[in-house]
Amino acid sequence: MKKLSDQEIIEIIDRISSRLGPKFRFGYHTNEDMRQQASLFAWEGMNSWDGIRPLENFLWIHVRNRLYNFKRNNYGRPEKPCEHCPLKAYDPKCENSESGCTKFDNLMDCTLYKGWTDRNTSKRNLMSSYTVLFDKPAEADVADAVFTKDMFNMLDKHMPVSSREDWIRFINNLKISKVRRQKILEEISTILKENNIDPETW
Numbered sequence: 001m002k003k004l005s006d007q008e009i010i011e012i013i014d015r016i017s018s019r020l021g022p023k024f025r026f027g028y029h030t031n032e033d034m035r036q037q038a039s040l041f042a043w044e045g046m047n048s049w050d051g052i053r054p055l056e057n058f059l060w061i062h063v064r065n066r067l068y069n070f071k072r073n074n075y076g077r078p079e080k081p082c083e084h085c086p087l088k089a090y091d092p093k094c095e096n097s098e099s100g101c102t103k104f105d106n107l108m109d110c111t112l113y114k115g116w117t118d119r120n121t122s123k124r125n126l127m128s129s130y131t132v133l134f135d136k137p138a139e140a141d142v143a144d145a146v147f148t149k150d151m152f153n154m155l156d157k158h159m160p161v162s163s164r165e166d167w168i169r170f171i172n173n174l175k176i177s178k179v180r181r182q183k184i185l186e187e188i189s190t191i192l193k194e195n196n197i198d199p200e201t202w
Contacts, residue, residue, distance in 0.1 A: 004055060012056050013042040016063055024067040027074070033161060034067070041066040085112065158191045 004012075021035035029037075045062035049055060085101075107113045152171075159167045163184060169176045170184045192198070 009046075009055065012059065013039055016042055016056065016059050020060070020063050020067060024071050026071050029161075037070065038063050038067060041070075154195060155188060155191055158194070159187060163187050 017035045017038035021038035022031040024038075025031055025034050041063045042059050045059055045066070048062070049058050101107060101110065101113075104110045104113075108117070156167075166176055166180045166184050167187075168174075170181065176184075
């Protein structure tokens with residue numbers, strides 16, 4: 001196999017990232033976010049390339065699998081637990097139930113299915129932006145902080161992706177460690193300063 005130049009490798013990675021990244025978009029991630037994530041996975045995959053297989057084929061499979069796992073781990077597992085049911089209650093040909101479950105009429109009565117649904121719902125909620133009603137502020141000193149919809153939208157728009165999960169927890173008054181809460185407050189202060197708003201007066 002001919003040796004590839006650095007430029008050829010960069011072009012292959014860019015081509016794969018541009019095609020695969022947007023196909024795995026989810027939650028608050030944009031097409032560009034996923035393209036960058038795909039590029040990162042591709043560069044990491046270069047360490048595993050044996051130089052024998054065509055690079056483009058190898059990276060396509062490597063990046064696709066990594067993106068699939070990334071989406072599954074951060075947004076939800078698409079495979080229902082029913083097909084591997086330890087109770088042997090799943091029959092795809094079951095006439096009594098659209099779900100194929102022979103034991104439960106309501107799948108939410110099954111602890112395995114309910115657990116799968118709850119986990120996926122939690123992950124999806126953390127990956128989504130919400131319009132928040134500020135009738136229950138997270139803390140007294142934060143109660144007056146985000147006092148208008150415009151202010152909230154501005155903070156939501158500029159919050160770094162790396163802090164997004166903690167930001168969603170923060171604005172929804174969910175459990176968050178002191179250190180991570182302090183980091184969010186620092187991010188808010190930085191965003192305000194960058195937008196010419198005095199953090200002392202907000």
